[in-house]
Amino acid sequence: MTERKKIAIIGGGNMGVALANGIVASGLHRASDITLTRRNLRSLESLAQEGFHITSNNEAAVAGADIIILSILPQQLNGVLDAIAPVVDPQRHLFVSIVTGVRVADIIQRVGKEVQVIRAMPNTAIAIRESMTCIAGSMATEENQALVRQIFQAVGETVEIEEELMTSATALCACGIAFFLRSIRAATQGGTEIGFHAGDALRMAAQTAKGAASLLLHFQSHPENEIDKVTSPKGCTIAGLNEMEHHGFSSAMIKGIKTSSHKAEQLYKNE
Ligand SMILES: NC(=O)C1=CN([C@@H]2O[C@H](COP(=O)(O)OP(=O)(O)OC[C@H]3O[C@@H](n4cnc5c(N)ncnc54)[C@H](O)[C@@H]3O)[C@@H](O)[C@H]2O)C=CC1
Numbered sequence: 001m002t003e004r005k006k007i008a009i010i011g012g013g014n015m016g017v018a019l020a021n022g023i024v025a026s027g028l029h030r031a032s033d034i035t036l037t038r039r040n041l042r043s044l045e046s047l048a049q050e051g052f053h054i055t056s057n058n059e060a061a062v063a064g065a066d067i068i069i070l071s072i073l074p075q076q077l078n079g080v081l082d083a084i085a086p087v088v089d090p091q092r093h094l095f096v097s098i099v100t101g102v103r104v105a106d107i108i109q110r111v112g113k114e115v116q117v118i119r120a121m122p123n124t125a126i127a128i129r130e131s132m133t134c135i136a137g138s139m140a141t142e143e144n145q146a147l148v149r150q151i152f153q154a155v156g157e158t159v160e161i162e163e164e165l166m167t168s169a170t171a172l173c174a175c176g177i178a179f180f181l182r183s184i185r186a187a188t189q190g191g192t193e194i195g196f197h198a199g200d201a202l203r204m205a206a207q208t209a210k211g212a213a214s215l216l217l218h219f220q221s222h223p224e225n226e227i228d229k230v231t232s233p234k235g236c237t238i239a240g241l242n243e244m245e246h247h248g249f250s251s252a253m254i255k256g257i258k259t260s261s262h263k264a265e266q267l268y269k270n271e
């Protein structure tokens with residue numbers, strides 16, 4: 001269905017490039033269907049050699065595309081929308097915004113046209129097509145919702161949510177990558193202190209974390225269910241786990257997620 005659609009990714013940074021690569025790796029689109037924009041094109045030159053179109057001209061990119069993926073920072077959004085507004089055609093263009101903290105209504109208002117907008121919140125695991133992407137776009141047509149679902153399903157899992165939960169999704173799933181990575185780093189530091197070389201400890205901790213997540217997804221079980229299988233009575237696991245809780249392990253994660261969610265809400269307002 002998306003085969004004939006042309007995509008413009010406005011903002012070829014971390015997410016824009018990872019998304020472009022992921023879409024092509026999935027086979028959903030050819031590189032030649034995708035244009036990436038960026039003010040300084042030097043870091044996109046290797047992508048041009050792979051067949052992607054690259055340009056600094058956002059207006060031209062939008063004029064030549066059907067699907068416009070906004071992948072700039074919140075503070076960069078208004079300038080970009082002001083520049084592309086004259087070439088936006090609501091009959092043709094579908095906007096997909098991964099910009100944190102910006103509502104569908106904000107984009108429509110800034111563009112000044114009744115264009116369809118779907119919000120998506122992927123995470124950096126799109127680079128390996130393992131993203132958890134939350135999508136909110138109930139105001140768009142079914143066809144356009146299906147189109148966007150197809151794009152993000154090509155680069156991982158998707159879940160559809162109400163737009164009012166988008167900043168929560170940002171904290172849990174997009175920021176969440178960093179939270180889980182930090183916990184793996186902490187495990188690595190612990191592993192090194194008890195005798196492993198740092199590189200070995202990292203590989204061991206990362207595979208253990210992957211195993212833990214896979215258990216939940218495979219059995220569709222609750223973490224405590226799997227934890228119960230590890231914690232032998234009077235054993236070493238429960239001793240370590242309780243020590244972590246005495247130091248606020250769960251509390252720190254919960255408070256961090258709440259803080260990130262609150263901050264995500266403020267990013268565009270305070271731009
Ligand atoms: N990094 C992450 O894990 C996630 C980020 N997001 C959101 O995605 C958006 C992009 O994030 P990143 O890729 O991490 O940021 P980034 O800073 O790596 O990418 C933004 C890109 O936009 C380019 N840019 C700036 N002004 C431009 C303009 N006028 N025209 C064309 N390109 C322009 C910059 O040169 C940069 O390459 C942000 O709104 C962020 O909140 C969403 C989910 C996850």
Ligand SMILES: O=C(O)[C@@H]1CCC=N1
Pocket residue numbers: 100170174175
């Ligand atoms: O830290 C940020 O603001 C962005 C949004 C979600 C992940 N990174």
